[in-house]
Structure formats: C-alpha cells, structure tokens
Amino acid sequence: MSGMRVAGNATGMDINQIVDDLMSAEREPLNKMEQDKTGIEWERDAYRDVNKEFLELDNLALDMKLDRTYQSKEASSSSGAVSAEAGSEAGEGRYDVEVTQLASAAYNISENKLSPSDEEKIDPDGAVSEQFPDWTDSGSFTITTSEGDETFDIAEDDSLNDVLQNISEAGIGVRAFYDESADKVMMERSETGNRMDGDEIQFSGNGSDFLTDTLGLNNEKGGEDAEFNYGDADFKVTSHDNNYSINGLDLTFNEVGSSTVNVTNNVEGAVEKVTDFVDKYNEIIEGLGEKLNERKNRDYPPLTEEQKDAMEEDEIEKWEEQAKKGLLQNDTVISGALTQMRNSLYSNVENNGEFKHLSEIGIDTSSNYRERGKLEVDEDKLRDALSQDADSVKKLFANDGEDNSKGIVRQIEDTISNTRLSIERKAGKETSLNQSFTLGREIVSLDERMLNFEDRLTTVENRYWDQFGAMEEAIQEMNSQSSYIQQNFGGGMM
Numbered sequence: 001m002s003g004m005r006v007a008g009n010a011t012g013m014d015i016n017q018i019v020d021d022l023m024s025a026e027r028e029p030l031n032k033m034e035q036d037k038t039g040i041e042w043e044r045d046a047y048r049d050v051n052k053e054f055l056e057l058d059n060l061a062l063d064m065k066l067d068r069t070y071q072s073k074e075a076s077s078s079s080g081a082v083s084a085e086a087g088s089e090a091g092e093g094r095y096d097v098e099v100t101q102l103a104s105a106a107y108n109i110s111e112n113k114l115s116p117s118d119e120e121k122i123d124p125d126g127a128v129s130e131q132f133p134d135w136t137d138s139g140s141f142t143i144t145t146s147e148g149d150e151t152f153d154i155a156e157d158d159s160l161n162d163v164l165q166n167i168s169e170a171g172i173g174v175r176a177f178y179d180e181s182a183d184k185v186m187m188e189r190s191e192t193g194n195r196m197d198g199d200e201i202q203f204s205g206n207g208s209d210f211l212t213d214t215l216g217l218n219n220e221k222g223g224e225d226a227e228f229n230y231g232d233a234d235f236k237v238t239s240h241d242n243n244y245s246i247n248g249l250d251l252t253f254n255e256v257g258s259s260t261v262n263v264t265n266n267v268e269g270a271v272e273k274v275t276d277f278v279d280k281y282n283e284i285i286e287g288l289g290e291k292l293n294e295r296k297n298r299d300y301p302p303l304t305e306e307q308k309d310a311m312e313e314d315e316i317e318k319w320e321e322q323a324k325k326g327l328l329q330n331d332t333v334i335s336g337a338l339t340q341m342r343n344s345l346y347s348n349v350e351n352n353g354e355f356k357h358l359s360e361i362g363i364d365t366s367s368n369y370r371e372r373g374k375l376e377v378d379e380d381k382l383r384d385a386l387s388q389d390a391d392s393v394k395k396l397f398a399n400d401g402e403d404n405s406k407g408i409v410r411q412i413e414d415t416i417s418n419t420r421l422s423i424e425r426k427a428g429k430e431t432s433l434n435q436s437f438t439l440g441r442e443i444v445s446l447d448e449r450m451l452n453f454e455d456r457l458t459t460v461e462n463r464y465w466d467q468f469g470a471m472e473e474a475i476q477e478m479n480s481q482s483s484y485i486q487q488n489f490g491g492g493m494m
Helices: 015-026 028-063 067-071 160-168 206-214 267-293 305-309 313-323 332-346 379-398 408-427 438-493
Strands: 073-077 082-086 093-101 105-109 141-145 148-152 174-179 184-192 202-204 226-230 236-239 243-246 249-253 257-265 363-365 375-377
Touching: 015 028, 015 438, 028 267, 028 408, 028 438, 067 267, 067 379, 082 093, 082 257, 093 249, 141 206, 148 160, 160 174, 160 184, 202 206, 226 243, 226 249, 236 243, 249 257, 257 379, 267 332, 267 375, 267 379, 332 408, 379 408, 408 438
Parallel strands: none
Antiparallel strands: 073 082, 073 257, 082 249, 093 226, 093 257, 105 184, 141 148, 141 202, 174 184, 226 236, 243 249, 363 375
C-alpha cells in the first residue's frame, strides 16, 4: 500500500491537489537550499571575475618592468632601398646605408626545351624511360648544398615529376619543378647567398648525367650575397640574406640604392604603456570600489528553477540583476588589496635615479575624493621625464630592491599575487575541483543536503498518500456499511 495513489472518490476531495499543497510546504527548505547554492555560485563567479581583472593589471605590470617599454626606439628610412627597425639598444642618431648588391638565390634552368618539338610534348607524369629515349640508368646521383646532401635513385617507372618532387622534399633546401609552358626544369635554392665554394647546388655520382645531359642543368646563376656600405665606403659588409642586424638596427634590403636611417627615442610608445597601466588601475579601483560599497538587496533572493519557469526571460534578467547586488560588499581581502595598492602608488621609492615619487613624472591622485584615489596623468610632464631620463622613470616603477627601494610596479605585483592566492583559496579557478576551495566545499555540502532532503521528501509524500489512501478506504467501508444498513432497514419497513 505504501505510496498508493487514490482519486478521492469516497470523500469527494481532490487528493492530488491536497498532497501537492502539502508537499509544496514541505519543499520550502529545499527551495531555500537551492537559492543558497545559487547565491554561493554567484559569489564564486564574482570573485573569479575580480581575479581576472587583477590578472589583466598584472600583465600590464610585466610590460612596466621591461627596458623596451622605456627605451624603445623608432627608425625611419629616407628611401625604399632599406627598411629598418630599431631595438632598445640602438643609439639615437643618423645612419647612412648604401646597398650595392642584393642577395640572390642560386638557380639552374634547362639550357634547352626538353620536348622533341612543340607538337610532341613530353609527359612529366610519364615514365622517364619512355619520355627520354636517350636516358639510360647509369646509377644514382647526389645533390649537395650548404644544408647537406642527398642521394637519389631513379626507377624505370618513375616520372619526371616523381624525381623532382623527391628532390624538393629531401630537406636540402632545393626546389625543383618542370614548367610546361617553358618546357624546362627549374632547380633553385630556398636560401639566398653565396654559402659554398663553387656552385650552390652541386651534382655528383654516375647518374648525375640525367641532370646535366638529359635535363640540361649546366649553368647555375645567382647565389650572391648582399653587399652594403655602412657609414662610408670603407665599411663594407656582406650578408647571405637581405637582412642584417648591426648596432641595434635590423636592416632589410629592398633594392640597390642609398638610404639614411634616423633613430629616435620612441617617447610616445612609453607614454602609451604608462597610461594603459594607469587606465587599467583606475578601472579596477572604480569597479571594485563600487562592488565593495554595493548593498545587498534582500528583497530579491535568487530564483528557484520552478520560479523561473513561471517568468519571462526579461523578468528573470531584471530580477537577477537586483539579486546579484552586494555579493562582494565590504570584502576584507579586496578592500585590503586596494589599500595596499594605493599605499604603493603614494610611496617614495628610494633608488639611484632622478625620480622618487610618481608626482615627479606627472602622475597624481585625483582631487575628487569621490573617485576613490584614481590617478591622473599629465602626459606633457611624463614626456619630459621620459625624454630627460627614461632609465630613472623605469627605476621608479620597476626598481628591483627591498622594502622602500622596491619599484611601485613590483610592490603592486606582490599585492596582486597575494590577493589572487587568497581569492583562489576561497573561490578557486575555472579548473579547480569544488573540494579544493572554500565556496566549492560549501556547494558540495549543499548538494549532499539537498540530495538527502529529496529522499526525505519522497518518504513524506508516500506517507501522505498512504494516509489519504487509508482514509479513503475507511470512508468507503463506512459508506458500504451505511448503504447495507439502509437497504436492510428499508426492506424491513416494507
């Protein structure tokens, strides 16, 4: 009889509705647990979002420690003969470059057309023995380049394309192909320059006559180094490639000719890096300050799935916008991190450079107290500081010292690292298992309680049905007895 469903015929009661109403009341604690779990998941996600913001600031902090951020150089060329890029070590000034020869790749082309006539073309996919009647298998041949050597054999049923493909795929820096329009084979080095004594593509072995006699590859050309004068004609430089690095400059040679390369300090690039860092810092303290001060709206608890089913999508969205307020209200870890970062930005950095405080390079705290200590940048003053002594600006941000000699960015990095670890202990990462962080363990505990409670609800519901079933049976029996008495009593009267 346990859990028996009855229709309520005897009592005339809607038993299904009565049980549903009773179970709805019984289910309230489970709904509360579901809402609590949703709230914890929201809190977990809110903390993880904070860690993502701190990571973005940490990535920008990395740039603030690099020499190239403050000492980046810009190179411009007066002509198309030379393109140039300047590294941070390149000295400012003018550099005269004259390209007298471009580097070229060695190549070898068939001396004559390979087909007997224009009307009778060879088939590059046909067997070599059939396409070249004068060819005889006289053994293997070897091709040697600066990248190594490889020996090749030709089988009777190999085609010309098979042979050329094998050469191209041998890993010795040679491309070989047959062009039907020219009716010739081209063999060329993939690298430019004069890298070997003699030819750059060398043939040897008994079977090399297939290359020289059959294919007519007898006249290598190219394979020359780039040549340029640096500064004046007495400073001649050669390069296997049309690229060369000298004195912190990366030069690319485009054509024969002269060019003047000017190298200047790229102050604008440094200004952009610093302002990007300040902007991200301001964005974080503004956003987190609002979250810390945001009050919980207790009139909007998280919705249960049952409640969501009864609402429109936009209603759910508006409700949850209110319900998610105050998730990080007065959080001590986050507020402590913001305080530590503010203290770092306001502190003096003892170093052997020109600048000890951010205000000396044009970075000050906003005078508007409502902006919670946001920074303002005087870009002109920052440019002057970078032009005057870029290395001292770097020391102010990134000095590798201890205590009050540690650069501002390094102090902030320490704060970010400690804060992110604290948050991860509480909220984990995307890849963390629930058991490894505090909020995750709370979720696991709630899941177990909800599962146990659902089992209890099943027991309670079955008990209700048993009780109503028993009541229905009792009333039905009473009705039967009453009917029997009435029938007998009525029969006696007649």
